[in-house]
Amino acid sequence: MDEPLRLEAGSESPATSLAETASFEGFVAENQTRLFGSLCLMTGSRYEAEEIAQEAFVRVLERWERVHRLDDPTGYLFATALNVLRRHLRRAGIALRRSIGVSPSEDAFGAVEDRELVFGALAQLPLEQRAALVVTALLGYSSEEAGRMLGVRPSTIRARATRARAALRDLIGEEL
Protein backbone atom coordinates (compact mmCIF):
# COMPACT_ATOMS: atom_id res chain seq x y z
CA MET A 1 0.00 0.00 0.00
CA ASP A 2 1.92 3.01 -1.23
CA GLU A 3 -0.62 5.80 -1.26
CA PRO A 4 -3.22 5.75 1.44
CA LEU A 5 -6.26 7.77 0.55
CA ARG A 6 -5.10 7.64 -3.05
CA LEU A 7 -6.47 10.24 -5.39
CA GLU A 8 -7.44 9.58 -8.96
CA ALA A 9 -4.59 9.09 -11.39
CA GLY A 10 -3.58 12.16 -13.30
CA SER A 11 -4.16 14.62 -10.51
CA GLU A 12 -1.07 16.71 -10.81
CA SER A 13 -1.92 20.33 -11.17
CA PRO A 14 -0.55 22.65 -8.49
CA ALA A 15 -2.59 25.43 -7.08
CA THR A 16 -2.68 27.88 -9.94
CA SER A 17 -5.11 30.53 -8.87
CA LEU A 18 -4.24 33.07 -6.25
CA ALA A 19 -7.09 31.84 -4.12
CA GLU A 20 -5.84 28.28 -4.23
CA THR A 21 -2.29 29.39 -3.49
CA ALA A 22 -3.51 31.35 -0.52
CA SER A 23 -5.55 28.43 0.72
CA PHE A 24 -2.57 26.09 0.41
CA GLU A 25 -0.38 28.50 2.35
CA GLY A 26 -3.04 28.71 4.99
CA PHE A 27 -3.16 24.95 5.10
CA VAL A 28 0.61 24.79 5.64
CA ALA A 29 0.46 27.41 8.37
CA GLU A 30 -2.35 25.56 10.08
CA ASN A 31 -0.74 22.14 10.03
CA GLN A 32 3.01 22.60 9.96
CA THR A 33 3.64 22.68 13.69
CA ARG A 34 1.60 19.59 14.47
CA LEU A 35 2.99 17.63 11.55
CA PHE A 36 6.57 18.65 12.20
CA GLY A 37 6.27 17.98 15.93
CA SER A 38 4.69 14.58 15.40
CA LEU A 39 7.45 13.63 12.99
CA CYS A 40 10.07 14.82 15.46
CA LEU A 41 8.55 12.60 18.11
CA MET A 42 8.46 9.66 15.74
CA THR A 43 11.87 9.99 14.13
CA GLY A 44 13.84 11.65 16.92
CA SER A 45 15.44 13.90 14.33
CA ARG A 46 14.55 17.45 13.38
CA TYR A 47 16.33 16.95 10.07
CA GLU A 48 14.32 13.89 9.11
CA ALA A 49 11.13 15.52 10.35
CA GLU A 50 11.74 18.59 8.17
CA GLU A 51 12.51 16.50 5.10
CA ILE A 52 9.48 14.29 5.49
CA ALA A 53 7.21 17.25 6.25
CA GLN A 54 8.46 19.09 3.16
CA GLU A 55 7.92 16.08 0.92
CA ALA A 56 4.44 15.50 2.32
CA PHE A 57 3.46 19.13 1.73
CA VAL A 58 4.87 18.97 -1.80
CA ARG A 59 2.77 15.91 -2.58
CA VAL A 60 -0.28 17.66 -1.21
CA LEU A 61 0.56 20.79 -3.21
CA GLU A 62 0.82 18.76 -6.40
CA ARG A 63 -2.72 17.56 -5.80
CA TRP A 64 -4.07 20.58 -3.99
CA GLU A 65 -6.85 21.24 -6.45
CA ARG A 66 -8.39 17.95 -5.35
CA VAL A 67 -7.05 17.61 -1.83
CA HIS A 68 -8.56 20.84 -0.58
CA ARG A 69 -11.97 19.54 -1.56
CA LEU A 70 -11.60 16.40 0.52
CA ASP A 71 -13.51 16.08 3.76
CA ASP A 72 -10.28 15.79 5.68
CA PRO A 73 -7.28 17.35 3.89
CA THR A 74 -5.32 17.16 7.15
CA GLY A 75 -5.86 13.41 7.28
CA TYR A 76 -4.56 13.17 3.74
CA LEU A 77 -1.48 15.18 4.74
CA PHE A 78 -0.68 12.98 7.72
CA ALA A 79 -1.32 9.81 5.76
CA THR A 80 1.04 11.05 3.06
CA ALA A 81 3.69 11.97 5.61
CA LEU A 82 3.51 8.57 7.26
CA ASN A 83 3.75 6.91 3.89
CA VAL A 84 6.90 8.92 3.14
CA LEU A 85 8.28 8.03 6.55
CA ARG A 86 7.59 4.35 6.05
CA ARG A 87 9.28 4.23 2.67
CA HIS A 88 12.18 6.23 3.93
CA LEU A 89 12.76 3.96 6.90
CA ARG A 90 12.50 0.85 4.84
CA ARG A 91 15.06 2.11 2.40
CA ALA A 92 17.53 3.58 4.77
CA GLY A 93 17.58 0.87 7.38
CA ILE A 94 17.86 3.53 10.02
CA ALA A 95 16.85 1.23 12.81
CA LEU A 96 19.75 -1.09 12.24
CA ARG A 97 22.22 1.72 11.93
CA ARG A 98 21.01 3.16 15.16
CA SER A 99 21.32 -0.19 16.86
CA ILE A 100 25.07 -0.18 16.46
CA GLY A 101 25.46 3.35 17.69
CA VAL A 102 25.78 5.29 14.48
CA SER A 103 22.88 7.46 15.33
CA PRO A 104 22.20 10.85 13.77
CA SER A 105 24.16 13.68 15.28
CA GLU A 106 21.27 16.11 15.15
CA ASP A 107 19.06 14.51 17.72
CA ALA A 108 15.73 16.23 18.21
CA PHE A 109 15.42 14.98 21.74
CA GLY A 110 18.88 16.12 22.64
CA ALA A 111 18.17 19.56 21.28
CA VAL A 112 15.44 20.23 23.77
CA GLU A 113 16.39 22.02 26.92
CA ASP A 114 16.64 19.97 30.07
CA ARG A 115 16.09 16.73 28.19
CA GLU A 116 12.71 16.41 29.74
CA LEU A 117 11.65 13.04 30.92
CA VAL A 118 9.18 12.48 28.17
CA PHE A 119 11.78 12.89 25.45
CA GLY A 120 14.20 10.63 27.20
CA ALA A 121 11.53 8.00 27.57
CA LEU A 122 10.29 8.26 23.99
CA ALA A 123 13.83 8.06 22.69
CA GLN A 124 14.19 4.67 24.31
CA LEU A 125 11.24 3.20 22.48
CA PRO A 126 11.71 1.48 19.13
CA LEU A 127 10.64 3.72 16.29
CA GLU A 128 7.73 1.46 15.33
CA GLN A 129 6.28 1.75 18.84
CA ARG A 130 6.81 5.50 18.88
CA ALA A 131 5.01 5.85 15.56
CA ALA A 132 2.10 3.69 16.68
CA LEU A 133 1.74 5.67 19.88
CA VAL A 134 1.95 9.09 18.24
CA VAL A 135 -0.47 8.21 15.45
CA THR A 136 -3.08 6.73 17.78
CA ALA A 137 -2.70 8.60 21.06
CA LEU A 138 -1.63 12.01 19.79
CA LEU A 139 -3.15 12.25 16.32
CA GLY A 140 -6.22 10.31 17.33
CA TYR A 141 -6.39 7.80 14.49
CA SER A 142 -7.95 4.41 15.01
CA SER A 143 -5.85 1.26 14.85
CA GLU A 144 -7.39 0.52 11.46
CA GLU A 145 -6.51 3.94 10.08
CA ALA A 146 -3.04 3.85 11.60
CA GLY A 147 -2.49 0.39 10.19
CA ARG A 148 -3.32 1.60 6.69
CA MET A 149 -0.99 4.57 7.11
CA LEU A 150 1.92 2.54 8.40
CA GLY A 151 1.39 -0.51 6.24
CA VAL A 152 0.74 -3.02 9.02
CA ARG A 153 -2.26 -4.83 10.44
CA PRO A 154 -4.47 -3.03 12.99
CA SER A 155 -3.60 -5.69 15.55
CA THR A 156 0.08 -4.85 15.09
CA ILE A 157 -0.66 -1.19 15.74
CA ARG A 158 -2.57 -2.08 18.90
CA ALA A 159 0.24 -4.33 20.13
CA ARG A 160 2.89 -1.71 19.44
CA ALA A 161 0.91 1.06 21.08
CA THR A 162 0.24 -1.13 24.11
CA ARG A 163 3.91 -1.98 24.46
CA ALA A 164 4.81 1.69 24.05
CA ARG A 165 2.37 2.71 26.78
CA ALA A 166 3.69 0.06 29.12
CA ALA A 167 7.25 1.13 28.49
CA LEU A 168 6.36 4.77 29.06
CA ARG A 169 4.74 3.89 32.35
CA ASP A 170 7.80 1.97 33.42
CA LEU A 171 10.13 4.72 32.37
CA ILE A 172 8.41 7.80 33.69
CA GLY A 173 5.25 6.77 35.46
CA GLU A 174 6.61 7.19 38.93
CA GLU A 175 8.11 10.57 38.25
CA LEU A 176 5.06 12.39 36.99
Added chain:
Amino acid sequence: MIDERDLLERALRHFEPEPGLTDRVYRRRDRKRRNQRIAAGVVGIAVFVAAVGLVTTFGSSDRTQPGASGGAVTGPTQTGPAETGPTVDPDTGWWLDAGTPELNLPPEGAVPSTPEEGVLVAKYRGFLPSSGVYVYADGRVISWLIHSAPPDRINERRLTPEGVELVRSGAIQAEDLLYAEDLPAHLWEDPELKPYVPSRYSVCYGREGSEPADPSTLLRFFPAPARAILLRAETSHAARTPPGCNGGEGRSFVVTTDEARALLEILGAMSWEAPTPGMVRIEDSEGVGIYWAIVMMLPDGPPPCTDCF
Protein backbone atom coordinates in the same frame (compact mmCIF):
# COMPACT_ATOMS: atom_id res chain seq x y z
CA MET B 1 -1.90 7.46 35.94
CA ILE B 2 -0.25 8.66 32.76
CA ASP B 3 -2.33 10.37 30.10
CA GLU B 4 -0.27 9.62 27.02
CA ARG B 5 -2.11 12.11 24.89
CA ASP B 6 -1.45 14.93 27.32
CA LEU B 7 2.14 13.83 27.62
CA LEU B 8 2.66 13.85 23.89
CA GLU B 9 0.83 17.14 23.45
CA ARG B 10 3.23 18.70 25.94
CA ALA B 11 6.17 17.20 24.12
CA LEU B 12 4.85 18.49 20.81
CA ARG B 13 5.07 22.08 21.98
CA HIS B 14 8.85 21.88 21.99
CA PHE B 15 9.06 21.43 18.24
CA GLU B 16 8.54 24.29 15.86
CA PRO B 17 9.67 24.08 12.25
CA GLU B 18 12.11 26.70 11.07
CA PRO B 19 10.33 29.76 9.65
CA GLY B 20 9.72 29.73 5.90
CA LEU B 21 8.49 26.18 5.48
CA THR B 22 6.08 27.24 2.73
CA ASP B 23 8.91 28.73 0.67
CA ARG B 24 10.95 25.58 1.13
CA VAL B 25 7.99 23.50 0.00
CA TYR B 26 7.64 25.59 -3.18
CA ARG B 27 11.38 25.34 -3.88
CA ARG B 28 11.27 21.59 -3.36
CA ARG B 29 8.33 21.28 -5.71
CA ASP B 30 10.23 23.29 -8.36
CA ARG B 31 13.34 21.13 -7.97
CA LYS B 32 11.24 18.03 -8.26
CA ARG B 33 9.69 19.24 -11.51
CA ARG B 34 13.08 20.13 -12.91
CA ASN B 35 14.50 16.73 -11.93
CA GLN B 36 11.57 15.06 -13.64
CA ARG B 37 12.17 17.09 -16.80
CA ILE B 38 15.86 16.19 -16.75
CA ALA B 39 15.12 12.54 -16.11
CA ALA B 40 12.68 12.57 -19.02
CA GLY B 41 15.36 14.20 -21.17
CA VAL B 42 17.89 11.55 -20.19
CA VAL B 43 15.44 8.83 -21.12
CA GLY B 44 14.83 10.56 -24.44
CA ILE B 45 18.55 10.74 -25.13
CA ALA B 46 18.97 7.10 -24.14
CA VAL B 47 16.21 6.08 -26.55
CA PHE B 48 17.82 8.15 -29.29
CA VAL B 49 21.27 6.67 -28.61
CA ALA B 50 19.79 3.19 -28.57
CA ALA B 51 18.07 3.83 -31.89
CA VAL B 52 21.29 5.15 -33.41
CA GLY B 53 23.11 2.11 -32.00
CA LEU B 54 20.62 -0.23 -33.62
CA VAL B 55 20.94 1.51 -36.98
CA THR B 56 24.72 1.45 -36.68
CA THR B 57 24.82 -2.19 -35.69
CA PHE B 58 22.56 -3.42 -38.43
CA GLY B 59 23.63 -0.85 -40.99
CA SER B 60 27.39 -1.27 -40.79
CA SER B 61 28.77 -4.12 -38.72
CA ASP B 62 32.45 -3.35 -39.31
CA ARG B 63 32.40 0.22 -38.05
CA THR B 64 34.53 1.06 -35.01
CA GLN B 65 32.42 1.41 -31.83
CA PRO B 66 32.30 4.79 -30.17
CA GLY B 67 33.56 5.22 -26.61
CA ALA B 68 31.46 3.97 -23.75
CA SER B 69 31.06 7.33 -22.12
CA GLY B 70 28.03 9.39 -22.94
CA GLY B 71 27.74 11.69 -25.86
CA ALA B 72 28.03 15.43 -25.91
CA VAL B 73 25.97 17.28 -23.39
CA THR B 74 25.10 20.92 -23.48
CA GLY B 75 26.77 22.34 -20.45
CA PRO B 76 27.54 20.60 -17.18
CA THR B 77 24.69 18.99 -15.37
CA GLN B 78 24.38 16.45 -12.63
CA THR B 79 23.67 13.81 -15.21
CA GLY B 80 26.97 14.17 -17.02
CA PRO B 81 28.81 11.51 -18.96
CA ALA B 82 29.56 8.31 -17.13
CA GLU B 83 33.06 8.08 -15.74
CA THR B 84 34.65 5.98 -13.14
CA GLY B 85 34.55 7.53 -9.73
CA PRO B 86 32.90 7.18 -6.36
CA THR B 87 29.16 7.27 -6.34
CA VAL B 88 26.34 7.60 -3.90
CA ASP B 89 24.26 4.51 -4.16
CA PRO B 90 20.51 4.95 -3.70
CA ASP B 91 20.49 2.11 -1.21
CA THR B 92 23.86 2.29 0.51
CA GLY B 93 24.38 6.03 0.41
CA TRP B 94 27.82 6.93 1.64
CA TRP B 95 28.40 3.48 3.02
CA LEU B 96 30.80 1.37 1.03
CA ASP B 97 29.30 -1.84 -0.15
CA ALA B 98 31.76 -4.64 0.42
CA GLY B 99 30.14 -6.56 -2.41
CA THR B 100 30.71 -3.79 -4.92
CA PRO B 101 33.62 -1.67 -3.65
CA GLU B 102 34.22 -0.30 -7.12
CA LEU B 103 31.01 1.68 -6.69
CA ASN B 104 32.42 3.80 -3.93
CA LEU B 105 36.19 3.51 -4.10
CA PRO B 106 38.02 5.63 -6.63
CA PRO B 107 40.04 3.74 -9.22
CA GLU B 108 43.65 2.92 -8.31
CA GLY B 109 45.88 5.90 -8.95
CA ALA B 110 43.08 8.49 -8.95
CA VAL B 111 44.31 11.82 -7.62
CA PRO B 112 42.49 12.80 -4.43
CA SER B 113 40.69 16.09 -4.20
CA THR B 114 42.86 18.82 -2.70
CA PRO B 115 43.28 20.18 -0.16
CA GLU B 116 42.58 17.13 1.99
CA GLU B 117 40.55 19.17 4.47
CA GLY B 118 38.22 22.06 3.84
CA VAL B 119 36.08 24.58 5.70
CA LEU B 120 32.38 24.19 4.99
CA VAL B 121 30.67 27.41 3.94
CA ALA B 122 27.19 26.11 3.17
CA LYS B 123 25.41 22.89 2.47
CA TYR B 124 22.15 21.62 1.15
CA ARG B 125 20.70 18.16 1.73
CA GLY B 126 17.64 16.56 0.30
CA PHE B 127 16.72 12.93 0.29
CA LEU B 128 13.68 12.57 -1.92
CA PRO B 129 15.50 12.19 -4.25
CA SER B 130 18.77 12.03 -2.40
CA SER B 131 20.83 15.05 -3.30
CA GLY B 132 23.38 17.28 -1.70
CA VAL B 133 25.62 20.25 -2.24
CA TYR B 134 28.58 21.03 -0.01
CA VAL B 135 30.39 24.31 -0.62
CA TYR B 136 33.89 24.89 0.79
CA ALA B 137 35.89 28.04 1.41
CA ASP B 138 38.53 26.89 -1.08
CA GLY B 139 35.90 27.00 -3.84
CA ARG B 140 35.09 23.33 -4.07
CA VAL B 141 31.47 22.42 -4.65
CA ILE B 142 30.84 18.74 -3.99
CA SER B 143 27.43 17.55 -5.06
CA TRP B 144 25.32 14.59 -6.03
CA LEU B 145 21.83 13.92 -7.24
CA ILE B 146 20.38 10.47 -7.34
CA HIS B 147 17.70 9.84 -9.91
CA SER B 148 17.77 6.08 -10.09
CA ALA B 149 20.10 3.14 -10.41
CA PRO B 150 22.81 3.10 -11.57
CA PRO B 151 23.75 5.77 -9.09
CA ASP B 152 25.11 9.12 -10.09
CA ARG B 153 28.61 10.08 -9.16
CA ILE B 154 29.66 12.38 -6.39
CA ASN B 155 30.89 15.35 -8.36
CA GLU B 156 33.28 18.18 -7.77
CA ARG B 157 33.69 21.56 -9.41
CA ARG B 158 35.01 24.90 -8.30
CA LEU B 159 33.66 28.37 -7.66
CA THR B 160 35.65 31.57 -7.92
CA PRO B 161 36.34 33.41 -4.64
CA GLU B 162 33.55 35.79 -5.64
CA GLY B 163 31.20 32.84 -6.01
CA VAL B 164 32.17 31.53 -2.59
CA GLU B 165 31.50 34.92 -1.03
CA LEU B 166 28.06 35.07 -2.61
CA VAL B 167 27.27 31.68 -1.13
CA ARG B 168 28.66 32.73 2.21
CA SER B 169 26.53 35.89 2.22
CA GLY B 170 23.41 33.90 1.38
CA ALA B 171 22.90 35.65 -1.96
CA ILE B 172 23.31 32.23 -3.56
CA GLN B 173 21.84 29.18 -1.87
CA ALA B 174 23.82 25.94 -1.84
CA GLU B 175 20.91 24.14 -3.48
CA ASP B 176 21.15 26.51 -6.44
CA LEU B 177 24.49 24.90 -7.27
CA LEU B 178 23.05 21.49 -8.07
CA TYR B 179 23.01 22.64 -11.67
CA ALA B 180 25.93 24.68 -12.97
CA GLU B 181 23.82 26.41 -15.56
CA ASP B 182 21.80 28.08 -12.82
CA LEU B 183 24.83 30.24 -11.98
CA PRO B 184 26.45 32.95 -14.13
CA ALA B 185 29.46 31.44 -15.86
CA HIS B 186 31.94 33.94 -14.45
CA LEU B 187 31.29 32.65 -10.91
CA TRP B 188 32.69 29.24 -11.84
CA GLU B 189 36.42 28.80 -11.76
CA ASP B 190 35.89 25.35 -13.18
CA PRO B 191 32.31 24.42 -14.03
CA GLU B 192 33.22 21.02 -15.39
CA LEU B 193 31.89 18.12 -13.38
CA LYS B 194 34.65 15.84 -12.23
CA PRO B 195 34.39 12.81 -9.97
CA TYR B 196 35.07 13.68 -6.36
CA VAL B 197 37.98 11.57 -5.15
CA PRO B 198 38.06 11.42 -1.35
CA SER B 199 41.32 10.88 0.47
CA ARG B 200 39.84 9.65 3.74
CA TYR B 201 37.26 7.16 4.88
CA SER B 202 35.71 6.52 8.25
CA VAL B 203 35.50 2.95 9.49
CA CYS B 204 32.59 2.50 11.88
CA TYR B 205 31.81 -0.63 13.80
CA GLY B 206 29.74 -1.66 16.75
CA ARG B 207 28.43 -4.64 18.61
CA GLU B 208 25.26 -6.32 17.48
CA GLY B 209 22.27 -5.39 19.58
CA SER B 210 22.40 -2.69 22.15
CA GLU B 211 24.80 -4.08 24.74
CA PRO B 212 27.81 -1.88 25.21
CA ALA B 213 31.23 -3.32 24.55
CA ASP B 214 34.65 -1.84 25.10
CA PRO B 215 36.70 -1.08 22.00
CA SER B 216 39.34 -3.70 22.73
CA THR B 217 36.65 -6.38 22.75
CA LEU B 218 35.30 -5.17 19.43
CA LEU B 219 38.74 -5.02 17.85
CA ARG B 220 39.28 -8.69 18.61
CA PHE B 221 36.65 -9.55 16.02
CA PHE B 222 38.92 -8.39 13.26
CA PRO B 223 41.71 -10.54 11.82
CA ALA B 224 45.25 -9.41 12.58
CA PRO B 225 45.93 -7.54 9.31
CA ALA B 226 42.69 -5.53 9.64
CA ARG B 227 43.33 -4.92 13.33
CA ALA B 228 46.78 -3.58 12.50
CA ILE B 229 45.30 -1.08 10.06
CA LEU B 230 42.69 0.06 12.58
CA LEU B 231 45.20 0.38 15.39
CA ARG B 232 47.49 2.38 13.16
CA ALA B 233 44.56 4.56 12.17
CA GLU B 234 43.65 5.08 15.81
CA THR B 235 47.20 6.20 16.52
CA SER B 236 47.55 8.47 13.55
CA HIS B 237 44.07 9.93 13.31
CA ALA B 238 42.71 9.79 16.83
CA ALA B 239 42.23 13.53 16.99
CA ARG B 240 40.02 13.44 13.93
CA THR B 241 37.81 10.54 14.88
CA PRO B 242 34.57 11.63 13.30
CA PRO B 243 31.67 12.26 15.64
CA GLY B 244 29.03 11.11 13.18
CA CYS B 245 29.81 7.44 13.70
CA ASN B 246 30.89 7.61 17.28
CA GLY B 247 27.64 7.41 19.18
CA GLY B 248 26.69 4.69 21.60
CA GLU B 249 29.03 1.77 21.79
CA GLY B 250 30.06 2.14 18.15
CA ARG B 251 33.61 3.01 17.24
CA SER B 252 35.16 4.67 14.26
CA PHE B 253 38.54 5.42 12.78
CA VAL B 254 39.72 7.52 9.90
CA VAL B 255 41.72 5.64 7.28
CA THR B 256 43.25 6.51 3.95
CA THR B 257 41.80 5.34 0.66
CA ASP B 258 44.47 2.65 0.37
CA GLU B 259 43.73 1.47 3.91
CA ALA B 260 39.99 1.41 3.14
CA ARG B 261 40.71 -0.64 0.03
CA ALA B 262 42.84 -3.09 2.04
CA LEU B 263 40.18 -3.38 4.75
CA LEU B 264 37.51 -4.13 2.19
CA GLU B 265 39.65 -6.89 0.72
CA ILE B 266 40.35 -8.43 4.12
CA LEU B 267 36.92 -8.04 5.63
CA GLY B 268 34.80 -8.43 2.52
CA ALA B 269 35.89 -12.03 2.18
CA MET B 270 34.90 -12.97 5.71
CA SER B 271 31.73 -10.94 6.18
CA TRP B 272 28.08 -11.64 5.74
CA GLU B 273 25.79 -9.12 4.23
CA ALA B 274 23.70 -7.42 6.87
CA PRO B 275 20.06 -6.57 6.31
CA THR B 276 21.13 -3.00 5.64
CA PRO B 277 23.04 -2.62 2.37
CA GLY B 278 26.48 -1.16 2.88
CA MET B 279 26.79 -2.61 6.34
CA VAL B 280 28.28 -6.04 6.89
CA ARG B 281 28.55 -8.43 9.77
CA ILE B 282 31.26 -10.63 11.15
CA GLU B 283 31.04 -12.91 14.15
CA ASP B 284 33.33 -14.72 16.52
CA SER B 285 33.44 -18.47 17.16
CA GLU B 286 30.54 -18.19 19.61
CA GLY B 287 28.32 -16.52 17.07
CA VAL B 288 28.47 -13.08 18.66
CA GLY B 289 28.47 -10.52 15.90
CA ILE B 290 29.51 -7.00 15.12
CA TYR B 291 28.55 -4.81 12.22
CA TRP B 292 31.01 -2.66 10.38
CA ALA B 293 30.83 -0.15 7.58
CA ILE B 294 33.12 2.23 5.77
CA VAL B 295 31.91 5.73 5.11
CA MET B 296 33.38 8.05 2.54
CA MET B 297 34.50 11.37 4.01
CA LEU B 298 34.04 14.89 2.74
CA PRO B 299 36.73 17.55 3.19
CA ASP B 300 35.16 18.74 6.46
CA GLY B 301 34.69 15.23 7.84
CA PRO B 302 32.20 12.42 7.50
CA PRO B 303 28.69 13.26 6.49
CA PRO B 304 26.49 12.93 9.56
CA CYS B 305 24.49 9.76 9.63
CA THR B 306 21.45 11.60 8.36
CA ASP B 307 23.47 11.97 5.17
CA CYS B 308 23.87 8.23 4.82
CA PHE B 309 20.95 7.90 2.50
